[in-house]
Amino acid sequence: MYLAAALAILITMVLALIRALSGPSVYDRVLAVNLFGTKTVLLLSVVSFLYGRTDFLDLALAYALINFIGVLAVLQFFESRERSNTDEAQGQ
Amino acid sequence: MSLTAQLPALQVVVPLLTAPLVVLLRTPGLSWAAATAASLTAFAIAVALAGQVLAGEVIHYEMGGWPAPFGISLNIDALGSLVLLLVTGASTLALVGGRDSLATEIEAGRRHLFYAAWLIVLAGLSGIAVTGDAFNVFVFMEISSLATYVLIAAGPDRRALTATFKYLIMGTIGATFYLIGVGMVYMMTGTLNFADMEVRLAEVTELRPIVVAAGFITVGLALKAAMFPLHVWLPGAYTHAPHMVTAFVAACSTKVAIYVLLRFDFFVFQNNLSQHDLHFASFLLPLALLGILVGSAVAMVESNLKRLLAHSSVAQIGYILLGASLISEAGITAAAAHMFNHALAKGAMFLAVAAFALRLSGVRLNDIAGVGRQMPLTFAALAVAGASLVGIPGTAGFVSKWLLLQAAFAQGTLGLVAVVVVVLSSLAAVVYVWRIIEAAYFCEPSAEVQAAREAPLPILAVLLLAAAANIYFGLVPAFPLSLAEMSATELLGGLQ
Amino acid sequence: MSAQNTILFALLWPLLGAVGIALAGRWPNLRETVTLVTASVLALSVWSLAPGIMDGGRPGVVVAEVFGGLSIAFSVEPLGMLFAALASTLWIVNSVYSIGYMRGNNEKHQTRFYVCFAIAIAAALGVAFADNLLTLFLCYEILTLSTYPLVSHKGDAATIRSARIYLGILLGTSIGLLLPAIIWTYTVAGTLTFTPGGILEGNLAGPAVGLLLGLYVFGIGKAAVMPVHKWLPSAMVAPTPVSALLHAVAVVKAGVFTVTKVIIYIFGVEALFAEPSGGWLVYAAAFTIIAASVVALRQQNLKRMLAYSTIGQLSYVIMAAAVLTPLSEVGAAVHIVAHAFGKITLFFSAGAIYVASKKTELPQLHGIGRRMPWTMAAFTIAALSMIGVPPTGGFVSKWFILAGAFQTDNYLAIFTIILSTVLNAAYFLPVIFAAWFSTEPAGGKDHGEAPWPAVLALCVTAMATLAFFFFNQPVLELESQLVGRLK
Amino acid sequence: MITVVFSVFLLTLLVITALGVVRAQNLFTAVMLTGIFSLLMAANFFVLDAADVALTEAAVGAGISTVLLLGALGLTPREERASGAKRWLALVVTALTTVVLLYATFEQPRLGDPQAPVHQHVAPWYLEKTPELVDIPNVVTAVLGSYRGYDTLGEVIVVLTAGIGVLFLLGLPGAVGDRPRDDIAKGRTYLSHHLVPQVVGRLVIPFILLFALYVQFHGEYGPGGGFQAGAIFAAAMILYALIEGEREALTVISPKLLIWMMAGGALLYGSVGLVTMALGGNFLDYNVLHSNPVAGQQWGIIVIELGVGITVAGVLLAIYHAFAARGH
C-alpha cells in the first residue's frame, strides 16, 4: 500500500523534473520546483510510515514550510526583475 | 585541572572566543588592542608548549573529557609545536606592527570585522596544528580558509576580489578532496583519530580505497600548500591582499597544510601501505623540483615586489617538500627547519614591503628606487631577510639550506639532481633579492621617495626584531633545529 | 693578552673601528686618525701572534656551536698567520694612501668607504683565521658583500653594472659551487675542520676527488681561475685604493689563500698527489697564467692590464699549490706575500698617476717618469718583481715554485713559468721603458707628484718588495711548518 | 532492499538534475534546479536514515541557499555568457578523478553492509554508551553536542566567519558600513500588492517561529537542534522581510541585534567551555556542570545548542539582509 503510494509519488517527481528541465518558460520551472517540493513532502511522509518512524513527520512539516518560503522568494525575485525591466523601459 | 594542563585547549580557544568579542567592539582601536592581546597570549602559550615539548613530552588533551577515538583529542608534538610558534609568532608580529598599515588599507567602520577574521585565521591555523583528529583538521582548515578569504578580499583594489574568488574555489576543492580522503579512510577503519587510524589500518586487507584516499588527501593538501602546479591561487592572493595580511599568511598558512600532509602521510599511511614512501617521494620530488625552478624563474623577472616574493614562496615551498620527499631523517629535519626559517625570512620581507607601502605609492621595483637611503633601517632589515632567503651564511636561511643540501647529497644520484636544482634556485634567489637591493639602494630616487621618511616605530621595531631573529637563528639555530630533529624522529619513528 | 683573546680582538677590533669611523664621519681628520689608529693597533696585535705560531703554537677559539657538530671557530696556523699579517699590515699602508687619493680626488661618500674597508678587513682576518670551512665560508661571503659598496663607489649606471658582475660572479660561484662542495665534504668526511694532512683521505677517491676539487677551485671565485675571472676586470671601476684592496690586501688573496688552504688542509697534499684525477688543476692554472698574460699584453688601459696581470699571478699560487710538493706549497705561500707587495705598489702608482695627471691609458704615460720620478721608480721595482727579476720579492717565490716543479719533474709547470715570465716582461718593460725614456706628448697637463701620503705609501711598499728579497727568512720558516719539512 | 531501490531511483534523478544545473545557460533555471537537487538529496538522506542531515539539507540547501542565490542573482547578470569552447583539459582532469574514485569503489563495503568497518568501531560505542552517559534519545545530537562538541564549536565559528565575511564585503545598513538603516526603501515590497502571499505569510510566520523553537528544544529527542532551528528561524524572518519589506524586518530585529546574535551565540557556546574549565574539567566537559554528570551533559547540550541556534539565525539573517540591502 505504502509502496504503491511511494511509487506513484516517485513517478510524479520524474514528471515534475522533466518539466523543470525542459521549461520552456520560467513559470513552468517555478511551478515544477514547487510541485517537486510538495512531492518530496509526501514522499517523506510515506517513507516514515514505511519505516515505522512516524515521529519523523516533523520533518515533512519543515519541508512544507521551507518550500513555501522558497516559492515566495522566487516570486519576489521575479516581481523585482519585472519591475526593474519596466523601469528601464520607461527610462528609455 | 591546572592551567598548564589546559594550555593546549586555550591555545585555540583564546583567539577563537576573542573573535566574537571583537565583532562586538566597534571602535577600531579597541578591537586592534583585543586582537593583539589575544594573539600575544596565544604566542605565550605556544612558547610554553614548545618548552614542554622540548623537554621530551608529547602533550595530549581530551576535548570534553572524552577519551581518544570517541572524542576529539589534541596532540602536540615537536612539529606541531614548531608550526604553532610560526602561526602565533607571525600573527603577533604583524598585528603589533600592523596597526598603521591596516588603518590605511581598511576603512574604520569595518576594521573590527577584519580583526575578528584575523583572530579566526589564527585560531583555525593553531587548531590544525594541535588537533589529533582528521575531521577536526577539516573543520579548522575551513575556519582558517574562510577567514583568510575575508582578509585577502580586504585588499586595496578590485583585483583582491578576483584573487580571493580564485583562492576560494581552489581552497574549497582542496578541502573537499581532503574530506573525500578522510571519508574513505574512515570508511575502511571506522575511526577519525590519527593514532587510532594508524593502528586500525594495519588490519585492513582491502587497500584500494586507502590508496585512493592517500592520493586525494595528498592532492587536496598540496592544493592548500600551493605545491606546484597547484599554486596558481597563491601569487594573486599574496599580491593583492593587504600588506600585513600577506606578512601573516605568507609566513604560516601554507606551512600548516604541509604539516598536515606530513602527518597524514608519515603517521597514518607510511606503515600501512607497501611502498607508500616510494610513491610519496616519486609524486612529491619532481613537483617540488619543478616548483623550485619555476617559482625562482618567475621571481627573477617579476617587477612587483609582492608578486616577486610570492613566486619566491612557491619555490621555497618546493624546498620544504623536497626535504620531506627525501624521506630521511636529515631531509625531514631540513624541511621542518626550513618551514621555520622561511617563515622568518619571508615574514620579515613582507613586513618590510608593508613599511615601504606606508611611505610610497606603490611597491613595484621602480617605486622603491633609492629608498634605501631614505628608510635605512627598514631597508637594512629587508636586506638581512633577503640574505636569509638566499641562504647567505650567518642567517637562518643558510642553516636550512645547508641541511637540505646535505640531506640531498646523502641520497646518491637522484639527490645530486636535487642539489643542482637547489643550487640553481639559490642563484636565482641571489638575482631576485639583488634586484630589490639594487633598486632600493643604488638607483636614483624619485621625488616621492626623497620625501619618504623612516617607517613608523611599531612596524619598524617589529621588522628589526624579525630581521634580528633571522641572524640570531642563523648563528644559534639550536632551538628550531632541536624541534626539527625531534619532528623528524617522530615522523620516521614508525618506519624503522 | 692570551693568544685566544688576541684572535678575538683582531676580529672584533676592525668592526669596532668601523663603528668609530662611522661616528667620526663628520670630522674627516678625526675619521682618518681613527682609521690609522685602528689599522696600526690591529697590525700590532696580529703580529703579536706570530712568535707563538713560529714556535709551533696553534691557538684556537670556538665562538659558537652551530649544528651537527659544526661550529664558528677560529684558529691560527702558519698560512693564515701569513695572510693575516699581510692584510693587517697593508691596511695601514693602504689607509695612508687612501687619505691622499680620496682627498686628492674629492671623492664622495668617504665615510662609507672607510667603514666598508674596515669591515672587509675584519672579514679577511676571519677568512685567515677560520678553523673550519663553515667559518671560512661565512667570512668569505661577508668579504664579498662588504666590498660591494666599495666597488660600486662611484654610483653611476656603468659602475653599478660592473659592480653587479662583480657581486654576481662572486656570490654565484660561492653559493652555486663552493657551498655544494663544502656540504659534499661534510657529508663524506663528517667534519669541516682544517686538519693537517687533510680530512678527505680515505673518504673519497677516484674521479670524485677531481670533481670536488673543481667545485672548490671554481667555487672560490675570488681566486679568479679562468673562466671565473671576469669579475676582476669589471671591478676596475672602483677607486684605486679599492683596487689595491681587491688585488693585494684582501679579496683575491683570500681566494688563493682559500684554495691553498683547501688543498693542504682538506684534501691533503700527499693524498691529492696520489690521486690522478686532481691533476687537471695544474693545467687549468697554467692555461689561466698564459691566457691572462696574453690578454694583459693587449690592454691599453693601465688598470685593466694590471687586473689581467693579477689573474695570471693568482694562478701562479694555484699552480704552485697544485704542483703538490712541499717546496711549491711554500712557494705558493710566499708568492701571496711577494705578489701582494708588488701589486699594491703597482696600483698605488696607477692611482697616483691618475690623481696627479688624470691619465689612465698606456700611451699617455710616455715620459711620465720625469714628472713623477718617485712613483715611477716604485712602479719599476714592482714591475720587476712581477716579472721575477732579482733582487725583488717576486724572484723568491718564483724560485720556490720552480724548485717544487723540478722536484716532480713537472715540465708543464716549468714551461709555463718560463713562458709567462717572458710575457710579463713583454707587457711591463715597454711601459717602463716608455715612461722613462720616451718624450712626453705635447699639450699635457703640467703636474708633479701625487699628494704626499700616496707617494709615501707606494715608496714604502716598493721598499718592502725589495726588502722581501733579502729578509724572507721568517716567512720561509713560518711556512715551512706547513709541510713539516723542506726537502 | 527498499532502501536500495529508493536510493537508485532518487540518485538517478539527482544525476539528471545535476547535469541540468551545469548545462543551464540561464542562471535562474540553474538555481531552480539546484533547489530540486537539494530536495532530492535531502530525500535520499532521509531514506538512508540520516534524519537530522535531511532536515538540515532541506532547510539550508533548498531554503536558505536558494534565497541567497536569488539574492545574489538579483545583483548580477542572470544569463551565463554562451561559450562554445570545450575545456578538454578540465574534462580529462575530472574524468581521471572519477576513474580513480570508481576504481576504489570495488573494494568498498556495500550499502548497508552491517559488517562494514564503520559499524564496528567507535559508532557502536556511541550507540551503546549514550543512554548511560548522556541519556538523550538522539545519538546524533549527543555526538554533535558532546562527544564532538569541539567540532561543533568550530562549525559555529565557520558560520560566524561567513557572516563576518559577507558583512565585511557587502556591509549592513545600520551596523556595518556607512549606510544608515533608513537608507533602505520602506513599506511597499514587490509582494505587497499580492494578497494571497500577504495573508498566508502573516498567518504562517508565527507557526514557523514556533516550529523553530520546537526544533531547537526537541533536538535531544528527535531530529533537529540548534542549527536547523536557527535556519528555520532565519527563514521565518526572511519571509517577514519578503512580505513586509526590508526596513520593517530590520526594525523587528535591528542590525545591531543581529550582530549581537552572531557573536553572542558563539560566545554562549564558548563560555560553556570556559565554565567547565573553571569548574576543573576539560574544555566542554559538561560532566562538571552538575553534581550528576548525566544532568550536566544534558544541561551542557541544551545551552550549546541554544548558542548554535542564536548564531546561525543571526548570521543567516544578517547575510540575507546584506544581500537584500545591497539591491536597494
Next chain:
Amino acid sequence: MMELLGLYNYWVFAVLLMIGFYAVIARPNMVKKLLGLSIFQAAVFLLYITMDKVEGGTAPIIQKGVEDAIYSNPLPQVLILTAIVVGISTTALGLALVVRIHEAYGTIEEDETQRADLDE
C-alpha cells in the same frame, strides 16, 4: 546484481563529483562555479551518508521500549551536518564576492575579469 547495486551510491558520488568539478573548473561564470562547487560538496555528503546506513537499521534516535532495534551510524551524520554548514558558509561568502566583483568589473565571467586585470 544486488552486490553491484550496493555500490550504486558510490558511483553516483563519483559521477556527481565529476559533474560538479567540471562545472567549477571549466565554466567561466562565477555563479556557475559556485553552483558546481555545491554539487561537488554535496557529492561528498552522499559518500559519508552512504556509509552510515545499516541494512534493516533506522535513524539513530533511540526509541523507548524498542529493545532490538538496529540503529544506523550517527557519526557520519554529525560530520556531514558540519560539512553542510561549511558548504553554505562558503557559498554565501563566494556569492558576496561575486556581487562585489560584479560591482567592480561589470562582469562575473572569469575570463573577462582576467582580461580586465591584465589591461591594468
